[in-house]
Amino acid sequence: MLYAILSTFLLAALAPWLHQLTGRQSGWVLALLPAALFLYFASFLPAINAGEVVVLVTPWMPGLDIQLSFLVDGLSLLFALLISGIGFFIVSYAGRYLEKSRDLGRFYVLILSFMGSMLGLVLADNLVAMFVFWELTSVTSYLLIGYNHEDLKARKAALQGLIVTVAGGLALLAGIVMLAIAGGSYELSEILNSGDAVREHAFYLPLLILILLGAFTKSAQVPFHFWLPNAMAAPTPVSAYLHSATMVKAGVYLMARLNPSLGGTDVWFTVLALFGAATMFTGVFLAFRSTGIKSVLAYSTVMALGTLTMLIGIGTEAALLAAMAFLLAHSLYKGALFLVAGILDHEAGAKDFLQTGGLRAALPVTSAFAILAALSLGGVLPMFGFVAKELMLESVLGAPGWVPLLALLAIASAILGVAVAAIVGIRPWFGPRVETPKSPHEAPPALVAGPAVLASLGVLFGLGPGLAEGGILAAAARAVNGGVPVDANLSLWHGLNWPLAISLVSLVLGLLLYSRWDRARAVLAWVETAAKYGPERGYDRMMDGIVRVSEWQTRLLQSGYLRYYVMFIILATVAMVGVTARFYGVSVGPLALSDLRFYELTIVAVMVASALFAVLSRSRLGAVAALGSFGFTVALMFVMFSAADVGITQILVETLTVILLVLVLFRLPGFLGLSSRLIKLRDASVALAGGGMITLLLVSTHNAREFDSIARYFIEESVPSGYGRNVVNVILVDFRALDTLGEIFVLALAAVGVYAMIRFRAEDKS
Amino acid sequence: MNMQSLILRTAGHFLLPLLLLFSLFLLFRGHNEPGGGFIAGLVAAAAVVLYLFSMDIASARQVLRVDPRSLLGGGMSLAVLSGVPGVFRGQPFFTAQWWEVTVPGIGMVKLSSVLLFDIGVYLVVVGAVLTIMLTLAEAED
Numbered sequence: 001m002l003y004a005i006l007s008t009f010l011l012a013a014l015a016p017w018l019h020q021l022t023g024r025q026s027g028w029v030l031a032l033l034p035a036a037l038f039l040y041f042a043s044f045l046p047a048i049n050a051g052e053v054v055v056l057v058t059p060w061m062p063g064l065d066i067q068l069s070f071l072v073d074g075l076s077l078l079f080a081l082l083i084s085g086i087g088f089f090i091v092s093y094a095g096r097y098l099e100k101s102r103d104l105g106r107f108y109v110l111i112l113s114f115m116g117s118m119l120g121l122v123l124a125d126n127l128v129a130m131f132v133f134w135e136l137t138s139v140t141s142y143l144l145i146g147y148n149h150e151d152l153k154a155r156k157a158a159l160q161g162l163i164v165t166v167a168g169g170l171a172l173l174a175g176i177v178m179l180a181i182a183g184g185s186y187e188l189s190e191i192l193n194s195g196d197a198v199r200e201h202a203f204y205l206p207l208l209i210l211i212l213l214g215a216f217t218k219s220a221q222v223p224f225h226f227w228l229p230n231a232m233a234a235p236t237p238v239s240a241y242l243h244s245a246t247m248v249k250a251g252v253y254l255m256a257r258l259n260p261s262l263g264g265t266d267v268w269f270t271v272l273a274l275f276g277a278a279t280m281f282t283g284v285f286l287a288f289r290s291t292g293i294k295s296v297l298a299y300s301t302v303m304a305l306g307t308l309t310m311l312i313g314i315g316t317e318a319a320l321l322a323a324m325a326f327l328l329a330h331s332l333y334k335g336a337l338f339l340v341a342g343i344l345d346h347e348a349g350a351k352d353f354l355q356t357g358g359l360r361a362a363l364p365v366t367s368a369f370a371i372l373a374a375l376s377l378g379g380v381l382p383m384f385g386f387v388a389k390e391l392m393l394e395s396v397l398g399a400p401g402w403v404p405l406l407a408l409l410a411i412a413s414a415i416l417g418v419a420v421a422a423i424v425g426i427r428p429w430f431g432p433r434v435e436t437p438k439s440p441h442e443a444p445p446a447l448v449a450g451p452a453v454l455a456s457l458g459v460l461f462g463l464g465p466g467l468a469e470g471g472i473l474a475a476a477a478r479a480v481n482g483g484v485p486v487d488a489n490l491s492l493w494h495g496l497n498w499p500l501a502i503s504l505v506s507l508v509l510g511l512l513l514y515s516r517w518d519r520a521r522a523v524l525a526w527v528e529t530a531a532k533y534g535p536e537r538g539y540d541r542m543m544d545g546i547v548r549v550s551e552w553q554t555r556l557l558q559s560g561y562l563r564y565y566v567m568f569i570i571l572a573t574v575a576m577v578g579v580t581a582r583f584y585g586v587s588v589g590p591l592a593l594s595d596l597r598f599y600e601l602t603i604v605a606v607m608v609a610s611a612l613f614a615v616l617s618r619s620r621l622g623a624v625a626a627l628g629s630f631g632f633t634v635a636l637m638f639v640m641f642s643a644a645d646v647g648i649t650q651i652l653v654e655t656l657t658v659i660l661l662v663l664v665l666f667r668l669p670g671f672l673g674l675s676s677r678l679i680k681l682r683d684a685s686v687a688l689a690g691g692g693m694i695t696l697l698l699v700s701t702h703n704a705r706e707f708d709s710i711a712r713y714f715i716e717e718s719v720p721s722g723y724g725r726n727v728v729n730v731i732l733v734d735f736r737a738l739d740t741l742g743e744i745f746v747l748a749l750a751a752v753g754v755y756a757m758i759r760f761r762a763e764d765k766s
Numbered sequence: 767m768n769m770q771s772l773i774l775r776t777a778g779h780f781l782l783p784l785l786l787l788f789s790l791f792l793l794f795r796g797h798n799e800p801g802g803g804f805i806a807g808l809v810a811a812a813a814v815v816l817y818l819f820s821m822d823i824a825s826a827r828q829v830l831r832v833d834p835r836s837l838l839g840g841g842m843s844l845a846v847l848s849g850v851p852g853v854f855r856g857q858p859f860f861t862a863q864w865w866e867v868t869v870p871g872i873g874m875v876k877l878s879s880v881l882l883f884d885i886g887v888y889l890v891v892v893g894a895v896l897t898i899m900l901t902l903a904e905a906e907d
Contacts, residue, residue, distance in 0.1 A: 063858070644800040652808035656895060659815055663902045723864060723876070724797035732802060733880045733887070737860045740883075741845055744890040748838045751894035755835070758905045 001056045001070045001123065004040055007033060008116030015112055016105030027095010027446060030108055034087035034115065041080045048077050048475050053483070055125055055189050071125035071189050074475025078324065079122035079246075079253055081472065086245045086335050087115045089450030094237040096446035097342055101235075107147060111241070114140035118246050122253055127176040127186045134172065134218075137247050138165040144242060145234040157230040160539065164217050164227045172214025172254075178207035183261060192482065195261040208262055211254065212271060219251025219305045222279040223535035228302055229286075232294040236342030239294060240450075244301045244338050245331045252308045256323065260482030263315050272313025273402060277409040279306025284416040288423075288513075289524045291353050293341045297334065300377065300420050303413060304330040310406070311392060317486035319395035321469075321477040325388040325490055328468060329376060329458065333385055336373040336454035337424060340366060343447050344428060349437030353427050357434035363442050365452070367429040372455040374425025376462070378418045378510070379503060384461035384468065386503070387490050389414065393499035411502055418510020423517065465490035563683075570690040577693055586696060589703030600640070607633045620671045628658045645728040771820070778820030782829065785813030793888050794881075803884035807891025814892075815899050823903055834896035841889025848882035 011018075011033050019026040047054065054072040072080075091111060098104045117140055120133035139162070146158030182201035183191035191198065198204060215221075220228040231243050242248070255272065262268060283302030290296045304326070311323035343366050344350045348359065360367045376385030396410045397403065442448075461468040469490045477486045494500060513520060557568060607630055614626035631654035638647035675683070714727055714735060722730035732740050789810035796802030818826035827833075852861030863879040 645802065645805065648800060648805050649808065652805060652812065656808065656812060656815070656899075659812075659819075660899065660902070663899065667905075722862070722880075723878070724880075726796060726798050726800065726802070729796045729802040729884075732804070733797075733884045734862045737849065737862075737880075737883055740887060741849075741860075744845060744887055744894075745842065747894045748842055748890055751838060751897040752835075754898045755901045758901050 001072070002058050002068060004037055005116050005120050005123070008037075008112050008119065012109045012112035012116065015108035019105040019108055024099065025095070026104070026108070027092045030095070030112070031088045031092040033112070034084045034091060037084040037119070038081060038088060041077060041084055044072050044077055045472065048072065048074055049470070049472070051475075051478075051485075053189070053479075057125075060126075060129070067126050067187070068129055069125035069187060069189075070123045072123065073479040074472060074477070075253070075256055075324075075479035076122045078328070078472050078476040079249070080119055082328070082331050083115060083118050083122070083246050086241060086331065086450075086454070087111075089335070089339070089453065090237045090241040092446050093240075093339055093342070093450050094235070096444055097237055097346055098235060103147070107144075107235070110140055110143050110147070111238070114144065114242060114247070118250070121250055125188050127180055127188065127191075130188070131169070131173055131176055134214075134250065135166065135169050137242075137250060138162060138169060138218075141165070141231070141242050141247055144238045145231050147235055147238065148233070151233065154233040157227075157233040161227045161231045163543075164224055164539070168214040168217025168224070171210045171217075175207050175210030175214060178203045179211065179258075179261075182207060188257065192258075192260045195264075195482065198261045199265055204262075204265075205267065208267060208271075211258065211262070215251035215254045216275065216309075217251070218254075219248050219309065220279075220302050221251070221275050221306060221309055222282050223538075225279060225282065225302045226534065226536040226539065229290075229295050229298040232292075232298050236294070236338060236345060239298070240335050240338030240342070243298065244334045248301065248305060249308070249327065249331075252305060252312070252323075252327065255309065255312045256320075256480045259312055259315065259320070259480050263312070269313050269315060269400060270402075273310050273399065273406060274313075276306045276308070276310025276313055277406050279303070280310060280413050281409045281416075282306070284413045284420060286527075287420045288416050288517075289521055289527055291521070293344060293351060293353055293356075293428075294338070296353065296420060296423060297337055297341060300417070301330075301334060303417065304334065307392060307413075311395060312480070314395055314399045314406075316395055316398055316400070317477070317481060318391060318398060318488040320480045321473065321486050321488045321490065322388060322391035322395050324473045324476040324480070325384075325465075325468070326392055328461070328473065329384045329388040332454045332458045332461075333373040333376040333383075336369060336451040336458070337377065339447070339450045339454075340370040340373070343443045343451070346447065347438070347443050348440035350428070353423055355434060355436055356428035357431050358429070359433075359436070359440055360429040361433075362440035365448055366443055369448070369451040369455040371425050371429065372459055373451065374421045376455070376458040377424060378421025378507070379414065380418075380421075380507065381503075382459070382462045382492055384458045384465070387462055387465045387492055390494055390499045390503065391488070391490065393502055394494070394497075397498055411506065414502060414506035415509045415513065418506050419513040419517070422511060422514035426514070427517075462492065465492055567683075567686050570686055574689045574693045577697065581696070581700075586700045587703060588696075588699050591699065591702070603633050603636055603640075618671065618673075620665060620668070624658060624661045624665070628654055631657070643728070645726065774820040778817045782813050782817045785816070786810055789813065789888075793884065796884060797880070803887030804891055807888040808895065810888070810892045811895035811899070814896055818899065818903060823900065826900065830896070834893045834900060837889045837893030838897060839893075841886045841891075841893055843886075844889065845883050845886030848879045848886060851879050 011030065015030060018029060022029045044054065055069060056072070057067050057069040060068040091108070094107060094111065095104075098107055101107065114137060117133045117136035121130055121137060124130035124133055142158050142162035145161050146155050148154045179191065179198065180186045182198045182203045183194045184197065185191055185194075198207075201207075217224045228243060228248060232239050234243065280303050283299050283304075283306055287296050287299030287303060290299055308323050308327060308330075311319045311326065343363070344356065344359075347363065347366075348356070350356045372383070376383035379385045379389035393410060393414070396406050399406055473490065474486070477488075478484065559565075610626045610630040610633070614623045614630065617623040617626060631650060635647045635650035635654065638644075638650055714731055717735075718724060718727045718730045722734045724730040724734070789806040791806075792801035792809060793803055793806035794801075796806065814826060814830060817829060849860035851863045853859055855861075855863070865877045867875050867877055869875050
């Protein structure tokens with residue numbers, strides 16, 4: 001399992017090279033991996049359908065109790081199969097679709113990394129591992145939306161998607177930490193068994209809110225839905241894959257995954273059902289009034305995500321099965337439709353439904369599969385979309401509360417959904433021929449393969465819903481239901497009942513709406529102005545605010561004058577230590593001053609004298625020399641307290657510092673006393689505050705013994721476990737080697753910094 | 767930068783190898799007596815800086831043979847890699863490893879990943895100080 005996920009990242013690293021090697025066929029070659037992964041995941045099917053749950057563990061950071069563990073059950077397997085299966089078509093499609101793109105190699109790197117992250121997300125058993133993969137999908141999504149990085153709109157959309165999802169991710173991080181505390185484990189497989197403990201824990205409400213914030217932002221629920229349509233700036237294969245079939249469903253996955261431990265409460269039902277229903281209606285409403293091919297599809301994805309959230313919230317056994325069926329149906333038809341949208345763009349140059357019409361003759365194969373997918377989108381008999389929609393309506397009618405409101409929104413959405421399906425399935429293909437920007441022609445096999453297979457599966461599962469149910473959906477619904485098999489069935493014919501009636505009515509009304517589409521859009525023009533006051537405006541306001549605040553604090557802190565930097569650092573330290581000292585109190589115990597030897601006093605006197613000289617000297621060289629002599633007396637102190645190594649180091653550093661200063665001194669202008677009396681007074685008080693704080697700190701630590709000193713351990717263990725008599729060195733290179741590594745890294749960084757600063761300035765001048 | 771002092775030039779010529787040898791001595795004895803990679807690195811850097819002051823930048827670079835920036839990178843890599851052997855033995859990163867090797871003519875020599883780490887520190891310190899010093903010195907011209 002670990003290797004399955006790592007292989008995608010490995011292939012991602014090799015992809016540019018393989019792309020150069022295989023040229024035009026690179027899409028097919030790279031698609032072999034997702035195909036192989038699909039077969040690998042499919043090999044789990046018999047065990048999973050038999051009711052097993054597979055947990056695979058690889059130790060990762062044993063010290064922190066973080067494991068790279070994977071959980072394979074119906075839910076994660078359904079997602080893994082979708083990710084690898086659709087991934088196969090996406091990669092092979094992209095090889096042809098982006099053939100002329102200069103950055104195709106880079107695209108492969110990103111899409112394969114995304115695939116690995118997404119697989120990791122759905123398969124991870126450890127919450128921390130899951131979170132890491134969660135964030136990785138946000139990052140790869142950012143890079144993929146901004147694939148056309150020369151386009152300002154794409155960059156802006158990429159940043160918007162990133163900020164919305166990562167902000168949610170931050171909430172999620174806090175949420176999962178609280179969940180781990182409440183559930184007593186970071187392993188999902190254990191948390192899922194401690195549902196009651198979590199639900200009764202005092203953290204339940206806050207952790208629920210935080211986790212839902214993460215899920216809602218990722219899955220574009222109202223009011224965070226605005227980033228998803230903007231994300232359509234990405235190349236079409238990306239939209240099909242990330243922003244329809246997989247990544248945006250991560251939030252849905254999370255809610256479904258945690259349903260056994262978080263679900264079943266009133267809050268869970270109310271929040272999920274209401275937000276889901278609102279999202280469902282908002283999505284389909286906005287889809288109906290859009291004309292851009294991809295934005296119609298994007299908004300209808302928002303609708304699907306809302307539906308899924310609502311179904312998980314309803315939480316009855318029928319609803320959970322409906323959610324899984326809807327998830328599969330949506331991934332199949334929406335993946336197909338997005339790929340068809342790409343074909344329309346690629347082969348006919350059309351990006352807007354108003355630019356299309358009567359294309360059936362020019363693209364006979366594509367249009368056939370597009371129509372099949374659209375029928376599934378509209379929920380028309382005998383497609384799989386119909387089966388899913390029937391069960392969805394049935395579970396809405398059987399919801400534990402809010403039935404009238406939910407049913408109203410569901411019926412309205414069903415009607416608009418049919419209209420949207422008609423826009424997608426009728427508008428481009430039938431009616432009078434509309435002149436497209438490019439002369440249209442049929443797409444090559446690499447582009448048609450995806451829509452063909454995905455749309456055909458929609459028909460197959462529609463005619464034989466038992467195939468999908470027995471194949472994986474029952475197992476998935478069982479996983480969401482906490483391991484208990486659900487008492488519900490998928491079937492094409494439910495008999496004459498309310499859902500069927502609603503379906504028929506919505507079909508008629510939806511087609512009627514479609515026939516008045518142009519007029520309806522004119523009537524709905526007010527939405528355009530209203531949308532300006534929507535949540536996206538809040539996002540823009542927030543971003544502007546952040547920029548303003550950072551401009552202000554940059555002006556304040558980044559003055560470019562060394563003296564102000566030093567002053568801020570000293571004052572900030574004084575303030576922070578001061579507050580802490582005030583909070584905890586500082587105890588200055590008796591100091592045994594009588595023990596002072598006469599030579600110690602002499603050294604202190606030299607120190608004070610050199611410090612005073614350094615401050616008062618009128619010559620720069622004199623001040624440097626005084627600082628040097630101060631440093632040497634400090635070294636002497638070290639030697640007196642038998643810290644030979646530290647003393648030697650101090651002497652060497654002092655020597656080199658003086659040499660360094662001499663090198664710099666040449667470059668400085670003459671020493672001028674420009675500071676006014678007031679400024680001198682200010683500097684003196686800053687210096688006194690800093691020095692005074694350090695003195696206070698030292699004096700108080702002298703008596704503080706909060707913990708046992710670790711020194712004894714180091715002294716005792718130095719020879720037996722470090723094989724060295726020089727304790728300081730053993731600490732540096734063995735006991736605390738990681739600290740030393742950090743220090744030499746800082747040293748190296750400082751050297752590179754100095755080099756860059758001086759070299760690049762010199763180059764600028766010449 | 768050339769100080770044009772005959773005494774300094776002559777001294778620099780003779781002191782450089784001596785100081786470098788001394789720095790190696792400090793480096794290798796560091797585990798038991800005062801010394802170690804950090805101190806030894808500072809001594810070696812000081813030796814080259816002395817040479818730089820007594821001669822000029824070009825000859826200092828020549829006597830170094832490698833760019834001090836390569837020492838930075840090499841030292842960092844060595845220090846990080848010295849933590850790896852423990853991993854292969856199933857121990858946490860940076861667990862010290864000791865090997866006893868018999869060298870003909872010298873007798874038994876104790877080698878360790880800790881020594882490799884200390885050499886890495888040595889190289890980084892030499893590289894960092896000399897990168898800064900040489901850059902500053904060159905900037906003056």
